[in-house]
Amino acid sequence: MSDLRAWARQPTTVAGFSAMLGTLCALMLHQLPWTQAVPLLVGAVTSMVLPDNAGAKREAEALATDAVSKISGAK
Numbered sequence: 001m002s003d004l005r006a007w008a009r010q011p012t013t014v015a016g017f018s019a020m021l022g023t024l025c026a027l028m029l030h031q032l033p034w035t036q037a038v039p040l041l042v043g044a045v046t047s048m049v050l051p052d053n054a055g056a057k058r059e060a061e062a063l064a065t066d067a068v069s070k071i072s073g074a075k
Contacts, residue, residue, distance in 0.1 A: 007051075016047035 007013055023040040026032035032040075 010052040012047045012050060012052045016044045019044035019047065 019040060023032065023037050023044065027034070027037050
């Protein structure tokens with residue numbers, strides 16, 4: 001149960017649910033055709049399925065910071 005709760009609290013999952021709900025509401029109100037809704041729904045599902053990887057973000061920021069400091073220090 002805690003894994004499901006952690007998944008539901010991820011920013012990407014919340015954004016995916018928001019996009020899906022908004023798209024479904026627009027479809028029901030006939031404000032959006034299916035041709036425009038399908039890519040939005042696919043993006044929403046993708047956002048919910050893929051895990052939020054904050055560790056990779058931190059590692060990429062550290063790598064970029066190290067690279068910039070080495071390049072600027074080499075000149």
